[in-house]
Amino acid sequence: MVEKNLDEIFDPVAISSELTYGTWRRQNGWKPLLFTKAYGPYFEDNNGHRYLDFSSQLMCSNLGHGNQRIKESIMEQLNKFEYAQPGYATEIRAKVAVELKSVLPENLVKYFFGSSGTEANEAAIKTVRMFFSSDKKTKIISNYNSYHGSTMGSVSLTGDFRRIAVDTFYSSQGVLHAPPPYCYRCPLGQHYPECNLACANYLDYMIKNEGNVGGVVVEPVTGTNGVIVPPEGYLQRIREITRENDVLLVTDEVMSGWGRTGEWFAVDNWSVKPDILTTAKGITGAYLPLSLMATSRRIADFFENNYFAHGHTYEAHPVPLAAAYAAIREYKDKDLIKHSKNLGKVLKKRLEEIKERHRSVGDVRSIGLFGAVELVKNREIKTPFNNYLDKLKGNPLMTDRVAKYAMEKGVYISTWINHFIIAPPLIITEEELEKGLDVVDESLSVSDKEVL
Ligand SMILES: Cc1ncc(COP(=O)(O)O)c(C=O)c1O
The missing domain is CATH 3.40.640.10 (Type I PLP-dependent aspartate aminotransferase-like (Major domain))
Incomplete structure (x- = not known):
């Protein structure tokens, strides 16, 4: 138990999961990332890994970090x-x-x-x-x-x-x-x-x-x-x-x-x-x-x-x-509203290409710098990989597997039951957006392997 170790080693991950609630989840198995630093559209963990914040945390860090x-x-x-x-x-x-x-x-x-x-x-x-x-x-x-x-x-x-x-x-x-x-x-x-x-x-x-x-x-x-x-x-x-x-x-x-x-x-x-x-x-x-x-x-x-x-x-x-x-x-x-509209065109085009290329992508939707990729097991009959009961029970979700791959490649995306959201800080550059989308594109090979 963490409590025994509290005085010995300060382990923020263990203490956070032992003494505080993780939201919208079963508590069992919660091993949160230790967030240590953030600047511009990036954040870092305690191992010094840098992530592109491709969902502005919970679609809220619109101005990036450290302003x-x-x-x-x-x-x-x-x-x-x-x-x-x-x-x-x-x-x-x-x-x-x-x-x-x-x-x-x-x-x-x-x-x-x-x-x-x-x-x-x-x-x-x-x-x-x-x-x-x-x-x-x-x-x-x-x-x-x-x-x-x-x-x-x-x-x-x-x-x-x-x-x-x-x-x-x-x-x-x-x-x-x-x-x-x-x-x-x-x-x-x-x-x-x-x-x-x-x-x-x-x-x-x-x-x-x-x-x-x-x-x-x-x-x-x-x-x-x-x-x-x-x-x-x-x-x-x-x-x-x-x-x-x-x-x-x-x-x-x-x-x-x-x-x-x-x-x-x-x-x-x-x-x-x-x-x-x-x-x-x-x-x-x-x-x-x-x-x-x-x-x-x-x-x-x-x-x-x-x-x-x-x-x-x-x-x-x-x-x-x-x-x-x-x-x-x-x-x-910084004229960020117009910037969002302009980069929104890039996002839309890339999402359409992603849909073309990946058999596990059922639908892509976007407006401005607000996009989603919806995954399916079977495109013709739109069979979803998971349902809300999987989420409630804490069963592994396909979207989480894709997001894990993206995270390993340095891009954070927020997931839901059958889709993930792309909503980077509005300060993102076109080059950073393209790089993040390259990783998203590559990550979808994970779900492609599971299509029926
Ligand atoms: C559309 C919408 N309404 C309300 C809320 C609730 O906001 P909060 O989490 O700040 O209470 C959210 C949170 O994600 C939301 O997306």
């Missing part, structure tokens, strides 16, 4: 004061609000800060329900195959197996799930464009038949569950349906925001204006925890004379706000 300007901004704030209770104004709060106004869809005019994407979505759920409390429009619809957070409210929105893992009557109460725009495996057995956006139209049917729906929450580009870029017209149709039915549209941009898709926010790709937008991760480039719920004028006006029954001790904490301020300035000054 001097963000570190200085954090220190500058700390040198002034570390904390002020959220009932006070601070200069940094105002500076970040002004920056946000300049980059968010222009209809989003009032902001609430949290510490995680989960918290931002909790705020959104409550905001929808407070907004429609007198009409009793308390139900919320989100999509299957989505992730919106880990606490009871946000996990009830979640459409993937992480909800099933904790599901009880209580965790799902008031939330219904709709078919996602997952064209490669259309849940309605349709084909775009002949489907005429059947999945979006079904939402209209659900809203009308439920009768008391107050909000629809969608990831404009589904993240963890496969970088699912919706077909043209989907988000616009969802916007129309929610408007016609007087339902609030909440877009969860925790992962898809901050240049990831080649625009400031994924909704900008389709010029859709949500009533509420939630985001986190890239807002500080992951230098400190911070999240945001941005709301429209209509919602802001509602709370002028209605009690905003929400808050946290660390709402608008000045230190993460200082990180956000510098991060937004970095996105702007």
Whole structure:
């Protein structure tokens, strides 16, 4: 047991796995990498091995590692004061609000800060329900195959197996799930464009038949569950349906925001204006925890004379706000949104080539510097290698075998059940991107050997 050795040798890996929980996994067998150093798009382990961070850790280190300007901004704030209770104004709060106004869809005019994407979505759920409390429009619809957070409210929105893992009557109460725009495996057995956006139209049917729906929450580009870029017209149709039915549209941009898709926010790709937008991760480039719920004028006006029954001790904490301020300035000054769009073309082209070359690749999807490779055992009938029960039980996944090979070659990719995600820091150069993709290409020989 580790405990006996604690005083003798300091073993951070053994201590971390013995005394702290590994998230989203069985604890048994957790042998984490010891992360010791990070700079630019790279990080290192304790053996001095260097890895290209091809998934920006958890799709959050959008500005790469060791950014001097963000570190200085954090220190500058700390040198002034570390904390002020959220009932006070601070200069940094105002500076970040002004920056946000300049980059968010222009209809989003009032902001609430949290510490995680989960918290931002909790705020959104409550905001929808407070907004429609007198009409009793308390139900919320989100999509299957989505992730919106880990606490009871946000996990009830979640459409993937992480909800099933904790599901009880209580965790799902008031939330219904709709078919996602997952064209490669259309849940309605349709084909775009002949489907005429059947999945979006079904939402209209659900809203009308439920009768008391107050909000629809969608990831404009589904993240963890496969970088699912919706077909043209989907988000616009969802916007129309929610408007016609007087339902609030909440877009969860925790992962898809901050240049990831080649625009400031994924909704900008389709010029859709949500009533509420939630985001986190890239807002500080992951230098400190911070999240945001941005709301429209209509919602802001509602709370002028209605009690905003929400808050946290660390709402608008000045230190993460200082990180956000510098991060937004970095996105702007380094023109990283355009860079993401430009390199996105390279990523798309290479992913298509990868699909051509590898029999185990069923589908590739990407937008900006946000891509996924979905593996299959059999291309014709799209047989997946694994299912969510394998993940729950801790069975070996094909994606993990591919990622292990890539890691040995110095490239880190984040995996899910049947796909892995390519989402490097937006500061990556074209040469680094190409090198990382060479390794991904080579790593797929592992899954190719197992096709039927
Ligand atoms: C789309 C989306 N929403 C919400 C969350 C939850 O964010 P957090 O892990 O910061 O609580 C995530 C996390 O990956 C996410 O991708």
